[in-house]
Amino acid sequence: MPELPEVETVRRGLEALVVGKRIDDVVVTGLRSVRRQSIADLVVSLAGRTVSIAGRRGKYLLIGLDNAATLVVHLRMSGQLLFVGPPRNEVALVAHTHARIAFDDDSELRFVDQRTFGELFVTADLDPRGVPVALSRLGADPLVDGIDPSRLAQLASARRTTLKAFLLDQAVLAGIGNMYADEACFRARILPTRMTGTLRRSELDRLVRSVGSVLDDAVRGGGSTLRDARYVDLLGAPGRFQEHHCVYGREGEPCVACGRPIRRVRVAGRSTHFCPSCQR
């Protein structure tokens, strides 16, 4: 499912393929994909605008327009952004295509979302950093802002929850989802079931380095595409980082470090993978 590395890969695609183009036409057919405003409002605010910048905050894509408004896209679990053309009409529409944004050069951006959890909205209500006010609850983005170890230690000691729930909380760090939470815990050699209050400073420092390294490596690998093939980049290509997963989706398989079988349990309502021997 798209987490920070997958969304960052899509962002880079938008930067290369969409920035600088003028929006000619917008068609929204998926009524569930636009829910914070009317479809008519969204269409009117996009038509005629030129894309000026492709940004990201956590798992949200921020497509900046030349009138200082921003098109915000969240892919949730099954959303895809696909770039087609030119010419755009020669590429057949796939099932679950809910929105099409056509550009002046006859190319097109398509929003495809099987499970319709994803959404699009346009907002001009931005904070001084240019981040939509609607996203103000998000914590630091590990790639854009970096992680402040002291701040993380402060948050961890104040919480009474598991490390897994802590990492999934987008108000703590924005962009980590189920896959990379498990992978980061493995790299840090900490059990995701640990309560955050029991984590020593040395362990939190290891966690900070592990989150950073796993996200960096995953971005370099173009993100992770699981068996359901839901995640692909703007041009439809799958990611490669799934081949480097150490624990996620590897229940019963040998640990890459010690050879003992990877275990899977349910933590914070999520399927959680770990090595019971390497992680403490």
Next chain:
DNA sequence: AAGCACACCTGCTAGC
């Protein structure tokens, strides 16, 4: 008031 369960969806799969 923080933390948890649940709803929202569709498609795939495990199990009968």
Next chain:
DNA sequence: TGCTAGCAGGTGTGCT
């Protein structure tokens, strides 16, 4: 073989 219950997970909401 064919059906169905269960599962997959990001986030908003509502309850405790």
